[in-house]
Amino acid sequence: MVVLTISSRVTSGYLFSPEAHLYKLHCFSDRYAEGISRRGNQAGVFVTKYRKTRKPEQQDGESYLHRNDAHGGISVIAVAPGSPNRTLSVTFILLIALAVHGPLLLMQLPAGSYDAYVHMFFASHYAHHWFNPWNPKWFAGFSQTTYPPLAHQLIALSSYIMGLSLGYMFVQLIAVLLLAVGIYRYARLWVDETAASYAALGSVFLGSLAMLVYQSGQLNTTLGAAITINGIPYFYRWLREARFGDLLKSFLITVSAAAVHHLTLVTIVLFSFPVIWLALVDRNNEAEGGEASTVGILVRAIVFGIISIAGIAAVLLPFWISFFNNPVTQAPIPHPSRTNYLLNLHNGLNFWIIPYGALILAIPFIFLRGTRERRLQPLFLGWWITTLIGLGGTTPVPHWLFGRFYYVFTYERFTFLATCMALPFAGLLAQRLIARFNTKAVVALWIAAAATFAMGVAWLTFSPIAVTPFDTNPIASFLNRDDHSKFRYLTLGFGSLFDKVSIDTSADSVDGDYNTARLLPEMTAYGAAKLDSAKYYGVSGMESLRAMLKHASQYGLKYIFVRDRYYEPLLAFAGWRPAETYDGGIVTLWVKDDVPPAQPMDLGTKPAAWEGLLWGTAPIGVAFLALLAVLLIPERRPASVPIEFPSSADVVLREAK
C-alpha cells in the first residue's frame, strides 16, 4: 500500500481526467506535487509545505507531472499510461555508451586522429620516467610540466597492462563513460530525471564528442570536461546545503580536472557560474535541502574558489613555475577555428555544424525555454556565452574575453562544452516531443542522434586531416641502430605519425607537437606550429624551417625524413642529400654529413628533482582521493520516491497534520 499525505489546503488543486489519464495542475503557485495516484475517479497529490517552489510546468495535454527534489532538479513522478517517456537508468545509458564507443575504441580508431599520438608520446615518457618530467625527445629537450599530467599518467599506468595504444583507448573510454554520468548528474540540476536521462543518452551521441575523440584526439579535453561536470553537482549542493562532504568531493574533483588539462580551468569557470546563479535562484527552496541565504551561497562559492585555486596551485606547482618562467610570448599560430565560419563554410562545417549536428534544431527551443524559465536562465546564458566563444573568429566575443590569449586557444573545444550545456535543454525537448508524438518522436530522436554521431565519426572520411598511414617502423629502426641516435632528426610531411616515430625511437628531434613547450627561437619567432607541417603555415612556416636548417650543426640535426617532396628543393639547396628510401620510396632520408653529434640542451627549463617528485605524486594522488571520496562519503538520498501513476496499489489519502 502506498500512503500519501495531502495538504489540507489543497482542496481543488487538480483536475483529473479518468478517461485519458491526463491531469492538469493549476493552483500550485506555492506548492508542488510529490506524488499522485488515483482511486476510482479521484486522484491524490502529495503537496509539500515548502514555499516558493516552482509551479509545475504542465501544459495542456502533457501527460506527466514534476516534482522538485533534493538536488533542486525536477523529476517526472507520474506518467500517463501509453506514453513512451521513461526515465532511463544510468546503467542502461552506460551500456549504450559502451556499445557505441567500445567497438570504435577497440578498433583504435582514434589512433588516426590528430593528437592521439601526442598524448601517447607524453604517456610513453611517464611510463619510462615517472618522476622525471624532462623529455629530451622533442624541441631538443622540454619539460612535460608544461602540460598537466593526469590523463597521460593514467595512460601510462594502463600501458603497463595493455600497452600504450590500448591504454589510451581505455582512458578515452573512461572519459566517455564519465561524461555520460556527469551529464546525467549535471542535467538533474536543471531538469527532471527523465529529461536528464535523455540528456545523458544524448551525450553518447554528441557530434562534438565524436569529433574530439575520433578526429582531433583531444583526450584531455574530453576527460577534463567529464571530470569537471561530475564535480558540479557536488559544488551546487555545497552552495545549497553547506555539507563538508560535498565541499571535499567538489574540491577534489575540480583539482583532478585541472590536473588533466590547463584549459579545464576555463571549463570550470564556464560551468560553475550558472550553478552559482542557480543556487541563488533556488536559495529559498527548502526541498530536502533547507533554505540558504544569498550571502551564505556567495561566501561558500568564494570559499570553494579560494581553496580550489590553492589546491590547483599546489598540485600543479611545477606547471605554474614553468608557465611563469616561460610565459607564452611566441608568435600566434593560425588555427582554422579562429576563422569566420560564415565566410569559410568548410571550417564552419568542421568546427560547428558537424559537432552540433541535430542539436542545431534544438537551438530555437533553447532560446525560448531558456529565456522563459527563471530556473533555466543561468544555464541558457552559460550555453549562450560558451556557444559564442565556440564560434571562434565568427564573432568578436572570444577575442574580447581572452585578449592576447585568444591566439593561444583553439575553439572546437568550446563548441564541445556548449553542446554539453545544451543537452539538458535537448533532454527537455525530447521529453516533450515524446509526450506529444510518442513512438514517432522516439524513432526520430534516435535517428537524429545516430546521424549526428555518424556524421561526426564519418567526417574523418569526408575531410581527412591525417596523412595516409605508412610504415614508420623502418625509420624508427634506422634511428635506433648504429648510434644514429647520437644525432637529432626531423620529419617533414609525416603529420601525426611523427609522434609515433618519436615514441618508437630513442633519438631526439628538434621538432615537436606541443606548441606551448616550444622554446627554440627558430620556432617561437615564427607563427608556425610544427616544422613537420611547415608548408601549411606559409611564409612563417617555411622561414621557421629555414632558420632551423641553418642551425643544423648547433642542434646536431643530421637526419631528415621527407614524405612530402615539397620540401626537397630547400633541402637540396641547403646541403642535404638523399641517402635512403623507405616504404617503397614514400619516405626519403636526407642527410647532412658535416653535422656534429647532438649535445644535450637546457634552455633553463629543466625541472628540479622535487618538481618531478611532486609531479609524479600529487596529480595522481588527488585523483585517487577524489575517487575514494566519491565512493566512501555517502550521498544524501532523496527523501521522496516517485510513485507510478496510475498506481496499481491502493492509495490512502489522508489529511496532513
Next chain:
Amino acid sequence: MSRVLLIITVALTILFLAIGTLSAGNSGPSNTPDGAVHAMMAQVQARNWNAAYSYVANTNATDLNSFISGLNGTNGDLRTFSNLASVRTRVLHASDNDALVHADMQWSTAVGAIYDSRDLQVVSQDGKWKVVWEVQKQPNVPPQVIPVTFLRWDVVTRGSGDDWGAQNVDAPHVRIVSMNAVDYEGGTVILGEIVNEDTVPGFVSVSATLVGKNGSTLGDESSFDKISHVLLPKEVSPFRIDFPKVPLREVKNVHIQPNSLLVPASADPTIGVLHQQLTQDSSGRRVLQGDLTNESGQTVNIPHVLATFYDNQGRVIWVSDGYVDHALLPQTPVPFSLALRDDIASRVQTYRVTVNQYSMNRQPS
C-alpha cells in the same frame, strides 16, 4: 523579463555575427583599380582560378590555361611549389578608364619567401575594373637531339651498410680563396669564395664562428643555400654567411671552417648565363639582369642564381642570390634579375654569375 532576455540575446547574437563577418570579410571594394587587383589576387590566393580569371581584361590575348600556368606553375618550377601569401598595391596613375597599379606580391615557396613586383594595367570595362594580365609565352623549341658529353664521377662504396658519406677516403681538397667581412643592416656578413682544388668532385659547405673581443662566441652560422654545395674539380663557388644580429664592430675574429666530402657528381646540366648586365629596374633599383639557358636535354626545375661582385682590387664585396620561379626547359632562355645593394653599386667593378640547380628527377644519391 523572459521576453526581454530573449530579444536581447537574439539581437546580440546577430550583432556579434555581423561584426565578426564584416570585419573578417573586409577586403576592400573591387570597384576601384587597386580593389580589382586585390580581388583578383584574393582568388589567386584561394586558387579559385576561374574566379580570378574573371578579373582579366585581355581574355583575347590571355587564355585561362596560360593564366593558370603562369600563376600556378608548370614543369615542376618554383611556382608549382608556391602559394601567394600577400599583396600590396600602389596606384601609380589613374584616370576614369584606366590605371596603372604597382603590385608587390609575396609568395610562400618551398625555398622560403620570394617577392615579385609587377606594374599592372587596369582598365574599366562595362563599369567594372579589370586587370590586363600579360603572360610569358614559352617559345616552342623544335625537336632536336642533344648529345650527352658531360663528365661524370661515381663513387663505389663498400656496401649498403655504410653510412652515406662515410667512404673512408680522403676528403677532396678545398680552399677558401677570398674572404671578406662586411657590415650590413646592423649585422655581419661573411663573404668569400671557395675552390675545389682536387681532381674529384666535392660536396662543400662553409661555416663561420664570430669571436668577440673578450673571446666569447658571438655566433655560429653556415653558408646554408648561399653556396653551390657540389663543386666539380677546380670549380669555384661564392659563399655568404649572415649574422643578422651581430654588429661587425663587436667582432674580433672570424673562424671559417670549410667542409668537404667526396660525392658522385656530374657536369650535367650545363646552364649558360647570357646577356648579363648591371642596370636599373622600373623602380630605379640597381639590378643584375641576364638570361639563363639550359644547354642540356632535360628540364631544370628550379635554378638558383649566385652572383659575386668584386671591387677594383678583385675583392669580393658582395654575394647576392635569387631563385628563378620558372623552370629551364632545354635550349630555352629564361630571364633572371638579382637586386644589388645601392650602397655598393658604385664600387662594383666586375661580377661573376654561377647557377645552382634542383632537378626533381636527378637528385644525386
